[in-house]
Each structure stands twice: as structure tokens, then as C-alpha cells.
Amino acid sequence: MATLKEIRIRLNAVKNIQKITKAMKMVAAAKVRKAQDRIISTRPYASKLSSLMSELVSLNDISNHPLIQEREIKKRLVVLITSDRGLCGAFNSNIIKHTVSHIRNIGQDTAMITIGKKGYDFFSKRKYNLIKNYPNVFQNLNIQTSTEIVNYIKDLYLNGEYDFIEIIYNEFKSIIKQNIVAETFLPFKKNTESDITSRNIDFIFEPNSKNILFELIPKELNIMFWKALLESNASEQGARMTAMETASNNAGDVIKELNLNYNRARQESITTELLEIVSGAEALQKG
Secondary structure, three states: OOHHHHHHHHHHHHHHHHHHHHHHHHHHHHHHHHHHHHHHHHHHHHHHHHHHHHHHHHHHHOOOOOOOOOOOOOOEEEEEEOOOOOOOOOOOHHHHHHHHHHHHHHHHEEEEEEEHHHHHHHOOOOOOOOEEOOOOOHHHOHHHHHHHHHHHHHHHOOOOOEEEEEHHHHHEEEEEEEEEEEEEEOOOOOOOOOOHHHOOOOOOOOOOOOHHHHHHHHHHHHHHHHHHHHHHHHHHHHHHHHHHHHHHHHHHHHHHHHHHHHHHHHHHHHHHHHHHHHHHHHHHHHH
């Protein structure tokens, strides 16, 4: 059985760990709230843009647009969004496992772009066609960085280097639940379901609807990728908050057990000392 000193040292160590996990849980909770607010503030713009795009697509034939035109799929590209830091439960491991399985199904020669260090650390050490990595994106998440990444991906598609591009990320559902989403990014998917058309509203477009549509397609891609980054960020913070809460609870259970062991060891030590004193006194009396 461990000595009193050993139990005391371990007890202090677990208490310090519990303080850290509780602090990390509070930080993650604040970041989750902020991430949720950013998602909510983005939705009206994304919804209105999508509605307008649907209206314009229904009015124009844009099948020859370079970002919409479907080609024979010879080369594929997967953009994987993970986190830069750990301590967030199975957030990264689940999406990495999903991506490994997905690439195995569509072809091992599929090229990859990773967003976040965790995805890069995994795939760079194995035989995968990793062409680029974007680390530390979530340390200062902003629309400018998102647009730069989209422009790079868009250029790869327009230059004919890849015929099909998809993004894989964690979609935020709740603090304790995230869904893994694999979404087609390019070629751009035309959505012909329009709320505007169903209301029979006649809009006047200047200069014309086709030119406006061609200008809006890159903006729709930008907002689509930005939304994926926001969803992944909120999912990461939610997963970290849950993981730290679980760790704090587990530390509490360990502390209770160590306190019991400490009290039991202390009682045994006191009992042993009393027995030694009594035995010594009896020996003196007999002597």
C-alpha cells in the first residue's frame, strides 16, 4: 500500500489538474458562445445570398460557367478542416478516421489540403498526397484568411489541376454533438429552389441578371467556406468544453478515492503507533 507521503503528493497533483481542467472548461464555454454568435450573425446574409442565387439560376442558363461546368473526374481534392490544438475529446480523431475511410473509397491518390495542425500531423507522416497546409487559422479566425484559402482552391480548379473538390468538416449541432459533413465545393452546385420565385416577385436587375450571377458565384463560395470554418470552430470549442467537464468530474472521483485511501492509511498508521506504544509499555512492566 502507498505511504501517506505518496498519497498526499498524488492528491495535490490531481487537485492541480482539476483546477486546470475547470479553467479550460470556462474558457471553452466563453469561446463556444462567441462562436455560436458568429454563426448566427452569418446566417441572414448566407440565407439571403442563397435565395438570390436560386432566383438568378432559375432565370439564366449558366451551365458553361467555369466554376459550374462539370468535367470528367480524373483528379480529386479533399479539403479537411481540423483543429490546431488537442484536449477536445474525439473531435479530431473521428473526422480523421472518416477522411481516411473516404479517401480509401474514392482513391488513395486523392490530393489533400489540411486546415489545422492536427490533420497535418496525421496525414503528413503517412503516404498521402498532401499538397498544402494552413496552420493556426483558428487562432485569429477572420474572413480574409478564409477568402485567401478559397481563392487558392478556386485557382486549382480553374487551372484544371483538379476536377472535383470537396470539404470535410465538423458541423455544430450542440455542445455535446457534432456531425461530420462531406460537402461538394467545386463544381458549384446549382440550387434551383427559389423562395423568391414562389412568391411571384418580379425583380429588375442592373446591368443584367447573368452578370450579377457571375459576380455572386465567388461570393457564395466564400460564404460557404467561411460557414464551414465557423461550424468547425464552434464544434471544437464545444468538444473541448465537454472533454474538460468530463476530466474535471473524473478528477473529482479520483480525489474522493485518494482521500479515502489517505484517511485509511492515516488510521492504520495511528493504530500501528498505538500498538507499538502499548507493546513497549507492557514489555517495560514485565522487565
